[in-house]
Amino acid sequence: MLNFYVTFLYKKMRYLKLLPGLLVTVLLCGCGSPGEKRSEINIVIWHWMTDREPAFQELASRYFKKTKIKISFELYAPSDAYSQKVRAAAQGGTLPEIFGVLGEKRDFASFIKAGHILNLTSYMEKDNAKWRNSFFLNALAINEFFPDNVYGVEAGIYGVPIDIMTIQMLYNKDLFQKLGLNPEQPPVTFEEFLRIGEKIKTANLQGLVSGWGELWMIDCLANNYAFNIMGKDKVLATIRGEIPYTDPDWIKVFSLFKQMQEAGILVDGIVTMINKTAEQLFANEKAVFAFNGSWCVNVYKGMNPNLNYAAIPPPKVTDKYPMAIWGGAGSSFMVNARSKNKEEAVRFLQWLTQPEQQVYLAEATNNLPANKESLERICNKIPKVLEQFADDIDIATHPNIWGISEFSAVIEAFDKGIQSIIIGEKSPEQVAQEVQRIKERELAKIRK
C-alpha cells in the first residue's frame, strides 16, 4: 500500500514543475482593469418565450457592449417544462439571477414567501417612482401585492413586466366576406355571433378555434362572460364562497358553451385542441373565428403573412355589466433575492424596460410593450390588429390582480365541466352542481 502511495506522489511531483508558470498566470490575471472585472459578471436569465429568443440575444449583446456585463438568456420551452424547471431549481436553490414564475398568484406568493424573489418596490419608487410610472398600471398590478393580501405576502412589487397582452376574439375578414357578411361589422352581441354559426355550417367552414385542450383558455372566456353577466363583484363573491356556482348567473355562463356548440360555432375537436393547432387552423384560413392572445400576431405573421383578420372583444351577452377581457402583463421577470448579482440584475431590467429597448422588442416580436412611452412611439408602426389588441387594455382584467384566488381543484372542475358540456356529456346544471360540491369540499378543508 505504502509503495502505491509513494509511486503516486512521485508521479504527481512532475506537475510541480508547472507551478511557477501557473503562479505568474494568476498574478497577471489579477492585474486587469475594473472594466475587465465587470465582464466576469454573468447575469443568467431563464425564459420560455421561443419567439422572442433572437431579440433577447440581440439585446444581450447590446447590453454587453454598453456595460461589459454578460447577459445569458437561456430558453426552456414549452412553458410547462419551464415552469417545472423553475420549481425544481427553487427547491434546489439553483435559480438564476432572473427568471419568470408562470402560474397562479398563489404560486408567485409561495416563491416570495420562500425568499426566492426580490422585493423591487424600493427600486420602483426611486426618483419619484420614475420606473414604476413608466409601466401600464394593469401590467404592474399582476406583479404587485397590496397590503393585507390573502396570500400573506409583504406588500410590494415583485416582478418587472416585459410586455403586455390581451386575449380577444379574432375573425377572418376574407372568410367573413365569403359568408356574405360585412368584414367591417363583426358581431357585437352573442345572438349575432350565434347566427353566424348557421352560415358557417352551411358554407362547410369551421367556426371558432382555440386551445381549449389547455384548460386555462376555457377559463379565460368563461370568466369574460361571467364578468359580463354578473359583474366583477359577484364573480369575486363566488370565489370568496359567498355565492354558489349553482347560482342562475353561473348556469347562464355554462349554458353559453352549450349554445355555441349547438349553433355550430365551435370547431369539431376543440376540447382536446392545443393552442398551436388552433393557431395553425386560423392562420391557414380554415376557421372563421379564433380566441387567442395578442402574442398571436407574431405567430400568424410567421405562418401566413397575408392573413386578413381583426381583433374584437368577445360578443357581449348583456349590457348589464361591461365585458372584461383577460390581459395585463404578458410576461414578467423576477430577480432572485439570493443572487450575489441581484443589483446588476435589477439594473439590467431597468435598462430592458427603457423605451429604446422596449420599442426594439415590440418591433422585432410584434408584442405590446409594457412601457407606456414606447407604445406611444410605435403606435403608427405596429400592425393594425396589434393596435386593436392594445386599444382594449383598459377593459383588461386578470385573476392575478383580483386579490383572491379560486382553488385549483375548483378551477379544474370548472374547466373540465365546460368540456363535458361541449361534448354533450353533462348539462350546465350538472356541471354547476359538481363545481359547487368541490368548492364546498375545499372550503371545508380550510375551515378544518
Add this chain to the structure above:
Amino acid sequence: MKIKSILENYMFVLPALVIFAIFYIIPFVWVFQIGLFDWDGISPTRIFVGLNNFIEIFKEDKIWWQSMWQAGYITLIALTFQNALAFLLALACDREIRLKNFYRLIFFIPPILSEVVVGLVWQWILDGNYGLLNYWLRNLGLAHLARSWLSDPKTALTTVAIIHSWKGFGWGFLIFLAGLQTIPRELYEAARVDGADAWYIFRKITIPLMVPVGVLVAILTILGTMQAFVLIIAMTGGGPAYHTQVPVLRILASMRGSSRFGYACAQGITFGFILMIVSFIQYRFSKKFRQI
C-alpha cells in the same frame, strides 16, 4: 476466517446495495415522508397532515380512481390486442419467409420513435376535420364512421389504447421472436415425423414452451402501460373532460396544476403500491401456471 469470508461477500454486494438505496429506497422513503405533509413544493414550511392525503385519495378522489380504471382498460387492450399482434408477427418472422429481416426492422420502428412525435402524428391522422383517417373513410363511402376520434368521449380512450398498442408491440415482438428461436427445431421435426399437423404442433409445442416468455411480456406490458402518459399528454392532454386521464397525469396535475406536492407524492406512493400488488399477484399466478 469465516467472518472475513462473510464480510468479503458483503463487500461484493455493497456497491449494488448502495446504488439501489440511493436511487430507489431513499427516494421512496423521502416521497412517502413528503406524502404526509401539505406542501406546495416551494414554501419553506410544510404542514404535517399525517395520512390525510392517503385518506383523501381513497375516500374522495373519484377522478383518481377513474384514471386507474382507464389505465386498466388501456392495459387490457395492450395485454390482448398488442401482445396477440406481437406474438403473431413474431411467429410469422420466425419462419423462413422472404425479407424477414426487413420485417423485423419495420416492426421495431414504432417503439424507438419519440412518444411525443408519435402522439402528434397520430393526432394529425385522427383529426376530426382534416385528418387522414376521416379523409379515407369519406372516400371509401364510410363517411358515417368519420368522427373526432380523440375528442369524442365514446372513442377517445379506445383510440388512445390502440395507438399505445401500436407504439408498444415492437418490444413484445422482439421478446417473443427471441423466445421462439430458442425452441429446439428437433422438437418440430420429430412432431412432423410423427404425423402432427401445424395446428397440433403449435398447441402442443410452441404454446407450452412460450408460456414463460408470455408471462415476462405480460408483466412488462402491465408495468409499462399502467405508467403510460407521454403519448396521452401529446394526443389528448387527458381530455376530453377526464376521459383519457391516467394515474401519472393525475399525479402531474396535482403537482403542477394544483401545486399540491404532498398530495402528488401520496398519489405516487399509492400508485406504486398498486403496481407492486399487481406484479406480485401476477408473479404468483405465473408460478402456478408454470407448475401446471
